[in-house]
Amino acid sequence: MSARIVTLPGDGIGPEIMAVAVAALDRLGDFSYEEHVFGGAAIDAHGTALTEETLEACRGADAVLLAAVGGPKWDTTDPDAPRPEQGLLGLRKGMGLYANLRPVRPLPALYDASPLREERIRDTNLLVVRELTGGIYFGDRARRDGRAHDTCEYSTAEIERIAHVAFAAAESKVTSVDKANVLETSRLWRETVSRLHSEHYPHVELEHMLVDNAAMQLVAAPRHFDVIVTENMFGDILSDEAAMLTGSIGMLPSASLGDPGAPGLFEPVHGSAPDIAGTGKANPMAMLLSAAMMLRHGLGRQEEAAALESAVERALRDGLRTADLGGDASTERAGRTILDNL
Ligand code: IPM
Ligand code: MG
Numbered sequence: 001m002s003a004r005i006v007t008l009p010g011d012g013i014g015p016e017i018m019a020v021a022v023a024a025l026d027r028l029g030d031f032s033y034e035e036h037v038f039g040g041a042a043i044d045a046h047g048t049a050l051t052e053e054t055l056e057a058c059r060g061a062d063a064v065l066l067a068a069v070g071g072p073k074w075d076t077t078d079p080d081a082p083r084p085e086q087g088l089l090g091l092r093k094g095m096g097l098y099a100n101l102r103p104v105r106p107l108p109a110l111y112d113a114s115p116l117r118e119e120r121i122r123d124t125n126l127l128v129v130r131e132l133t134g135g136i137y138f139g140d141r142a143r144r145d146g147r148a149h150d151t152c153e154y155s156t157a158e159i160e161r162i163a164h165v166a167f168a169a170a171e172s173k174v175t176s177v178d179k180a181n182v183l184e185t186s187r188l189w190r191e192t193v194s195r196l197h198s199e200h201y202p203h204v205e206l207e208h209m210l211v212d213n214a215a216m217q218l219v220a221a222p223r224h225f226d227v228i229v230t231e232n233m234f235g236d237i238l239s240d241e242a243a244m245l246t247g248s249i250g251m252l253p254s255a256s257l258g259d260p261g262a263p264g265l266f267e268p269v270h271g272s273a274p275d276i277a278g279t280g281k282a283n284p285m286a287m288l289l290s291a292a293m294m295l296r297h298g299l300g301r302q303e304e305a306a307a308l309e310s311a312v313e314r315a316l317r318d319g320l321r322t323a324d325l326g327g328d329a330s331t332e333r334a335g336r337t338i339l340d341n342l
Contacts, residue, residue: 002030003299006061008038008054011074011084012272013282013331014067020284020335021065021291024311027342028295028304034061038091039069039084039272049087055094063298064095064265067287068272079143084272093133097256097265098158099165100130100235101297104222104242104252109316113247113325116219121245126225128242129166130235132256134158135185137232154185154231159192165257166229167201174206177214177230177238189231211238218242239269250283250324253290255297266294276323280330283322285312288338311341 007022009015025031036054037045049069058064069084076083091097105125111118131154139151166174176193178186190208197206209217211234217224218238222245230238243249252269268286276282288308296305315337321327322334329337 002032003062004032004034004060005294006054006058006064007033007035008058008064008066009035009041010038010067010069010272011040011071012068012274012277014039014069014272016277016280016282016331017268017284017287018065018067020331020338021067021287023335024288024308024339024342025291025295027339028308029301038066039087040071040074042087043074043082043084048082049084050090050094055091058091058095058263058265061263063263063294064091065291065294066091066265066267068268068270070272071274071277073274089137091265092256093138095256095265096133096258096262098131098133099162099257100128100132101165101169101255101257101293102128102130102235102239102242102252102269104128104239104245106246107251107313107316109313110247110251110325113321114245116222116245120219121222124222124225124245126222126242127169127227128235128239129162129169129227129229130239131158131162131229131231132235133232135232152183152185152231152233154188156188156192159189160196163193163196163229164200166227167197167204170201170204170227172205173226174201174204175214175225175228176206176208177211177228177234178208179211179234180208181210185231193229214238215241218245243269248283248324250286250322251289252286253293255290255293257297264294264298266290266298280332281323282331283324284331284335285316285322285338288312307342311338314341 009018136152141150180186256265292305292308295301
């Protein structure tokens with residue numbers, strides 16, 4: 001039976017880059033797609049960023065491929081207005097996707113596109129493992145009488161399950177990033193990761209690093225890292241920073257996974273880029289690399305995943321550069337070049 005993929009093109013450049021990904025997947029196998037409106041588009045159509053029907057479809061799929069959500073049309077600070085991002089957070093929580101994997105591996109062909117010097121980024125190969133369904137993103141929040149609060153909370157069990165993912169993914173070392181000199185959640189985080197390490201993964205090197213120092217080390221010595229494991233908001237911030245090692249956030253894919261057997265969600269790290277939506281300038285490569293992560297982690301198709309990744313790499317080696325990488329290739333030309341390589 002062909003794998004059933006729910007596609008969520010979302011907003012802004014989302015539909016443009018999703019079309020490229022679906023075309024590439026069609027070259028690689030026999031997949032069936034079910035498309036749903038999501039994010040701002042779903043707010044316009046249904047008054048909510050994530051309908052119950054879409055969530056159910058995602059839960060029942062073999063994998064979910066998402067492009068991007070958000071845009072100025074739905075930007076508001078009104079706490080009662082629906083926001084596109086609520087769809088994303090609702091999907092992560094509703095599908096139990098607690099482990100977000102964001103690999104950062106600058107390609108030699110793009111060394112010149114990074115703001116960092118080549119000798120600094122060369123041979124970097126790191127993975128950010130971001131906890132995705134806890135912390136300040138999901139704690140109690142409110143605003144009253146000119147004050148507001150957001151609560152950061154973690155349980156031992158939530159920390160253990162993400163730490164397992166990190167240790168299992170590590171080749172040599174896990175760097176656990178926290179703010180244990182200030183935050184109680186970070187002290188529980190550090191204690192839990194250390195215990196899990198000595199009980200189950202003594203053969204993997206473990207180091208603890210404070211998040212401010214980690215932000216500095218990521219640009220000062222990125223080769224230092226193998227797997228970085230961290231809580232939800234630190235992971236959000238550090239993964240955008242790490243993206244610049246690859247030259248552009250338009251290159252970074254991600255996988256969000258839950259318990260084994262449950263469908264995963266695959267999406268580029270970048271947003272919906274409303275400023276370039278409709279201009280044909282969007283870089284589809286993070287979307288394509290996310291489809292490759294879906295093939296590998298979500299559908300168990302290693303060969304097709306590798307084929308898609310090398311088609312992207314070869315296009316870059318041959319000089320393909322979209323606007324974000326300092327070139328002038330359109331979304332369409334980038335897609336066609338990569339598809340031709342498949
Ligand atoms: C990401 C994004 C989201 C996040 C936003 C759109 C809610 O920045 O996936 O990194 O903060 O998690
Ligand atoms: Mg982010």
